Amino acid sequence: MKVVDRFASPMPQRRAVGLLHYATSAMLPAMDANLAMFRRALESISAITDREWEQIRPHLSLRHFTRGSYLQSAKEPVGDVHFLVEGLVREYYTTADGREHVKSFVRAGSFTAAYGAYILARESHVWIQALEETRALVFPFAAFVALRETNLIWERINRHILEALFVAKEKREFQFLSMSASERYRLLLEDFPGIEDLVSQYHLASYLGVTPIALSRIRRRMRVANE
Amino acid sequence: MKVVDRFASPMPQRRAVGLLHYATSAMLPAMDANLAMFRRALESISAITDREWEQIRPHLSLRHFTRGSYLQSAKEPVGDVHFLVEGLVREYYTTADGREHVKSFVRAGSFTAAYGAYILARESHVWIQALEETRALVFPFAAFVALRETNLIWERINRHILEALFVAKEKREFQFLSMSASERYRLLLEDFPGIEDLVSQYHLASYLGVTPIALSRIRRRMRVANE
DNA sequence: TGCGTTTCTTAACCTAGGTTAATGCACGGA
DNA sequence: TCCGTGCATTAACCTAGGTTAAGAAACGCA
Numbered sequence: 001m002k003v004v005d006r007f008a009s010p011m012p013q014r015r016a017v018g019l020l021h022y023a024t025s026a027m028l029p030a031m032d033a034n035l036a037m038f039r040r041a042l043e044s045i046s047a048i049t050d051r052e053w054e055q056i057r058p059h060l061s062l063r064h065f066t067r068g069s070y071l072q073s074a075k076e077p078v079g080d081v082h083f084l085v086e087g088l089v090r091e092y093y094t095t096a097d098g099r100e101h102v103k104s105f106v107r108a109g110s111f112t113a114a115y116g117a118y119i120l121a122r123e124s125h126v127w128i129q130a131l132e133e134t135r136a137l138v139f140p141f142a143a144f145v146a147l148r149e150t151n152l153i154w155e156r157i158n159r160h161i162l163e164a165l166f167v168a169k170e171k172r173e174f175q176f177l178s179m180s181a182s183e184r185y186r187l188l189l190e191d192f193p194g195i196e197d198l199v200s201q202y203h204l205a206s207y208l209g210v211t212p213i214a215l216s217r218i219r220r221r222m223r224v225a226n227e
Numbered sequence: 228m229k230v231v232d233r234f235a236s237p238m239p240q241r242r243a244v245g246l247l248h249y250a251t252s253a254m255l256p257a258m259d260a261n262l263a264m265f266r267r268a269l270e271s272i273s274a275i276t277d278r279e280w281e282q283i284r285p286h287l288s289l290r291h292f293t294r295g296s297y298l299q300s301a302k303e304p305v306g307d308v309h310f311l312v313e314g315l316v317r318e319y320y321t322t323a324d325g326r327e328h329v330k331s332f333v334r335a336g337s338f339t340a341a342y343g344a345y346i347l348a349r350e351s352h353v354w355i356q357a358l359e360e361t362r363a364l365v366f367p368f369a370a371f372v373a374l375r376e377t378n379l380i381w382e383r384i385n386r387h388i389l390e391a392l393f394v395a396k397e398k399r400e401f402q403f404l405s406m407s408a409s410e411r412y413r414l415l416l417e418d419f420p421g422i423e424d425l426v427s428q429y430h431l432a433s434y435l436g437v438t439p440i441a442l443s444r445i446r447r448r449m450r451v452a453n454e
Numbered sequence: 455t456g457c458g459t460t461t462c463t464t465a466a467c468c469t470a471g472g473t474t475a476a477t478g479c480a481c482g483g484a
Numbered sequence: 485t486c487c488g489t490g491c492a493t494t495a496a497c498c499t500a501g502g503t504t505a506a507g508a509a510a511c512g513c514a
Contacts, residue, residue, distance in 0.1 A: 103397075120394060155383055166392055173330060177436050178328050182470095200491070219492095219493095427460095439461085444464090
């Protein structure tokens with residue numbers, strides 16, 4: 001595969017869907033709605049008291065990311081955790097030969113951070129890039145670490161987030177061990193309906209571990225099979 | 228690939244290494260040494276007091292597994308966590324077509340359990356099988372869960388174990404995304420020197436996600452390259 | 455010691471996916 | 485409106501790895 005630098009490239013061409021996000025982000029919903037969404041996400045893990053909520057709330061700030069901009073760049077220290085209230089990002093890294101490898105796509109309602117690099121206390125090799133207009137509640141990893149030192153709730157919430165990450169990676173391992181690229185693609189479409197219209201074939205193929213050309217062939221085979 | 232049932236099959240042929248383990252397990256070291264090893268493993272994660280040690284110690288029991296026997300069978304509920312004080316196991320699952328897929332090899336000094344299935348509160352599809360004479364300190368998952376409800380230390384230890392599991396799975400994802408089978412094999416030998424002499428080619432190939440025939444070809448290429 | 459079992463190797467052939475290159479298409483900007 | 489720039493598709497060719505089948509080497513047990 002050729003060495004490709006896509007960092008500065010314009011975003012993939014859009015298809016049918018999509019202007020929606022511009023419309024809603026133009027309305028700028030009140031901060032309260034974002035905080036409420038964040039608190040609901042926490043409560044779905046473990047009930048928290050108002051006092052505990054007040055421990056984390058002052059550390060949160062809302063940030064906006066335009067399409068193509070970065071929530072985390074490789075080589076920067078891993079400073080922040082992002083909770084997406086709207087939008088879509090990809091987490092990926094680049095190898096020495098210049099190839100990009102997409103680890104995952106993250107949607108609104110989930111967390112994104114270079115957690116692996118943080119655990120290993122290493123320079124992150126991970127890039128996190130907005131694929132849509134994205135808004136996120138951001139808090140410093142350090143603030144969260146301080147909280148979990150003192151209150152079991154935050155350790156528990158941390159553990160639950162990790163459990164979800166671990167299960168996702170196990171699922172991915174399962175797919176790489178036992179399935180072909182076309183089966184992995186079919187499962188991706190099941191897990192994330194509509195992703196074909198939001199994400200370029202280049203990024204999708206990278207996530208699946210194949211070239212865009214191979215994915216194009218897979219898509220054709222699927223079209224032919226459905227006729 | 229043909230459907231193969233290896234559950235009842237004798238263990239792979241041994242090579243040069245190996246009688247060592249029989250010798251030491253025949254000596255049956257005192258329980259104290261095993262407990263000390265376990266406590267050291269915990270302390271390497273987080274310092275614990277004697278009082279905390281006494282919370283977990285009564286739940287521990289030593290179990291011995293002969294080569295080929297199972298620490299966990301699929302379809303059994305996930306009941307126990309095993310800390311290996313000696314030996315070697317493989318964690319794997321089988322797919323509908325009868326193929327086996329090895330998730331990982333676990334050595335003495337580490338934990339093994341069907342954690343993913345436990346998180347999802349599902350029937351485990353994972354088998355954990357001893358590849359050597361293996362001794363393990365066993366404790367019920369439920370006992371650990373009860374401890375972490377009440378004491379931050381156990382939540383923290385749980386989180387650290389999960390972090391290690393997560394990092395391992397991320398590493399594996401990285402390898403599947405960016406490396407060929409022969410590169411993955413070379414890395415496995417680096418991470419676990421001597422594993423070629425302990426584990427059958429069938430299991431190694433399964434871990435790498437290729438057939439034993441492909442691994443045989445990879446080995447030949449490596450031999451030729453070293454001449 | 456010899457037999458049966460299993461693993462490992464090798465060969466021949468096939469398929470999925472990688473590589474290179476050309477074409478067509480959509481979009482955006484001048 | 486036209487043109488430039490990427491993206492998606494397709495074709496031709498190549499390689500890694502899968503499949504089937506056979507033989508060789510190592511081991512366990514009688």
